[in-house]
Amino acid sequence: MSTPVEEREFQAETRQLLDLMVHSVYSNKDSFLRELVSNASDALDKLRLQAFQDKDLEVDTSDLHITIERDTEARTLTIRDNGIGMSRDDVVGLIGTLARSGTAELRKKLADAQDSAASVDLIGQFGIGFxxxxxxxxxxxxxxxxxxxxxxxxxxxxxxxxYTIETVPDAPQGTSVILELKPTDTDDHLYDYTSESKIRELVKRYSDFIAWPIRMDVERTEKVEPEGSDDTDDTAEPTERTVVTTETLNSMKALWARSKDEVTDEEYTEFYRHVSHGWDEPLETISLKAEGTFEYQALLFIPSQAPFDLFMRERAGGIHLYVKRVFIMDDCEELMPEYLRFVKGVVDAADLSLNVSREILQQDRQIRAIRRRLTKKVLSTISDIKSSRPDDYDTLWAEFGRALKEGLLSDQDNRDALLKISSFASTNDPEKLTGLEDYVSRMKSGQSEIYYITGETRQAMENSPHMEAFRAKGIEVLLLGDPVDEMWVGSIPEFDGKPLRSIAKGEVDLDDDAGKSEDEKKEAEAEKAERDKAFADLTAWLTTTLDENVKETRLSTRLTDSPACLVGDTFSFSPQMEKLYRASGQILPPSKRILELNPDHPLVVALQQARAEKGDDQSLVDTAHLLYGMAVIAEGSELTDPAKFAKLLADRLAQTV
Structure with missing residues (x-):
């Protein structure tokens, strides 16, 4: 006997999402059947795996299949499987609500989508196929x-x-989804989802590769000879009768087990969409077969579009693991490093235990060997794309470059390969990214280091005081604006024998000694020593006056326009790195940096002269703090006491009016 029917409300975000989907007009509604068949296939995979793992589970796995039932008169369509099924809590959690990060983002994108293709893409991308x-x-x-x-x-x-929900005692194992279809605007079978030909077309297009049989009852008319007639009786007329037969609609051929010559691009695309739950087309398809000690087959895809959850902790699966065509898990993290989490596909191994667990996988030598080879294959494929298909590479890097750069931190074995496929913004061309090899090829005569600067925006980096001397001398600087850039540049000392050097750390001397005579070099050193001596009193006084904030004051060779800038020691944290640590909850001790002065700037010259005349006058102390505050603001950092700085500035401006 059924329990009372309980009515519940969707969560607010889910209700808004459903309203958008139900009342929006999509020209391609076919996506629903692909999603339901994929869900059914997953349920069958999971049941067979659970039956292997739990010998006490009383289930019949001898005829696992998917059934599609049509009722043209009632206009209903049913997709049924005898797979793992769901508990009441599963239904409430997975169907009754949409408790996933990104829902608000999806609602906005669905509302903003201007065409049906964009809307359907979003349906798959956000994993809301049901x-x-x-x-x-x-x-x-x-x-x-x-x-x-x-x-x-x-x-x-x-x-x-x-929605309503109730407990029923007589439900068959598995899941049935019954759709009471909307009325059609036309009698054309192309738009009727109770039409046999329409269902056949959609299964062939989207689900032919599903490993389980997709069955449908179809009606056929056959001729029946009258009883007692023979071949010589010309008077007996045959009659017709309608019979119902069950047909399997899909070929059930595993694409990864077939050669590339046997698979069309369309079949690869639909299989990619099946494993990725997306609607974009793959940017690249990678087929791999290993024989010998470790036998396995792999079919991998590099997407053309990043999933919305690429940088979320809870995200959709990547690599599906099979053993001898038996599904094991849909997100085998051990087969692909974290920074390649955007790669989708299937690995079918020959020798792993069907009861394999994540704990065993982490220790398995064969899994580690497969992971190494898959990683190298993906990276070499990206390298080939970069050299031969620049437009596709630009798309790939725009979508996945931030994730790939994580590997520069975590994967020492493939660090060189990652550096070669990476691209960065630079001062060479504001419209194009550059690789490190290209940067090295453009280095000026006598330049021995690869210069870079980190920051939050390109504009902030280009306008940084640290850039002035490099801009004046036409020296290219890499502009590293991703948070991950702050991390990896500190762990990679060089590329192609050329040290990587931050222009905001340590001392920078861009005077080119190449081609100078010994006398000219000695003369330059003497001029520098004389200049340092002339400003020695000012630099010492500023160090003392600004003791709470700076560890040293010195003259700069990197400034041409600004009066001062702040620089760190060679191995110190940058201001951006400190922000990242503090944002993650790390407690860092206060750090002091070096104040560099531009000895040719009128403000610095005037301050030197006033210091010689007035000594420790309070107005000079205020000027020192204003000078430091301007250096902090110029590099994009935050003042510790902005109110004090504003008051000092206002008082000083009042004196000039």
Whole structure:
């Protein structure tokens, strides 16, 4: 006997999302069937795996399949599987709500989408395939029972903001999704999802590779000879009768087990969409077969579009692991490093245990060997794309460059390969990124280091005082604006024998001694010593006056326009790095930096003269603090006491009016 029907409301975000989907117009509504068949396939995979792992689970796995049922008169379509099924809590958690990060972002993108193709792309990208049923159905009913449980659950909704849920005792194992279809605007079978030809077309296009049989009952008319007639009786007329037969609609051929010559680009695209739950096309397909000690097959895809959850802790799976065509898990993290988490696909191994667990995988020598080879193959493929298909590489780097650069920190074995496929903004061309090899090829005569600066925006980096001398001399500087750049540049000392050097740390001397005679070199050194001596009193006084903030004051060779700038020691944290640590909750001790002065700037010259005349006059002390504050602001950092700086500035400006 059924329990009372309980009515619940969708979460507010889910209700808004359903409203957008139900009332928006999509020209390609076919996505719903692909999503439901993929969900059914996953349920069958999981049941077979659980049956292997739990010998006490009383389930029949001898005929796992997906069934599509059509009722043209009632206008209903049912997609049924006898897979793992769901408990009542599963239904409430997975179907009744949409408790996933990114929902608000999806709502905005769906609302902003200007064409149907963009909207359908978003449906797959955000992993909400079940909700796509409301594009074609007025009412959706889900009947399910989890393997090993005695009671099932019925869920029903019109997509208008509420749903009903009840416990039912007689539900079959698995899941059935019953769609009460919307009326069609035409009698054309191309738009009728109860049409046999339409269902065949969609299964062939989207789900032909599904490993489980997709069955459908079809009606056929056959001729029946009258009883007692023979071949010589010309008077007996045959009659016709309608018979119902069950047909399998898909070929069930594993694409990774077939040669590339046997698979079309369209088949690869649909398989990619199946494993990635996306609707974009793969940027690259990688097929790999290993024989010998470790035998396995792999079919991997580099997407053309980053998933919305690429940088979220809880994100969709990447690599599906099979053993001898038996599904093991849909997110085998051990097969691909974290920085390649955007790669999708399948690995089918020959010798792993069917009861394999994540703990075993982490220790398995074969898994580690497969991971090494897959990683090298993906990186070499990206390298080939960079050298032969620059437009595709630009797309790849724009979508996944931030993730790839994480490998510069975590993967020492492939660090050189990663550096060669990486690209960065630079001062050479504001419209194009550059690789390190290209940077080295453009280095000026006598330049021995690769210069870079880190910051939050390109504008802030280009306008930094640290850039002035480099700009004046036409020396290219890499502009590293991603947070991960702050991390990896500190752990990689060089590229191609050329040290990587921050222009905001240590001392910078851009005077080119190449071609100078010994006398000219000695003369330059004497001039520098004389200049240092002339400003010695000022630099010492500023160091003392600004003792709370600076550890040293010295003359600069990197400034041409600004009066002062702040620099760190060679191995110190940059201000951006300190921000990252503090944002993550790390407590850092206060750090002092070096104040560099431009000896040719009128303000510094005037301050030197006033210091000689007035000594420790309070107005000079205020000027010193203003000078330091301007240096902090110029590099994009925050003042510790902005109110004090504003008051000092206002008082000084008042004196000039």
């Amino acid at each position: 909700y796509s049923t409301f594009m074609v159905a007025d009412t959706v009913t889900l009947l399910t029972r989890k393997a090993g449980e005695s009671e099932g659950t019925r869920w029903r909704s019109t997509g208008e903001g509420t």
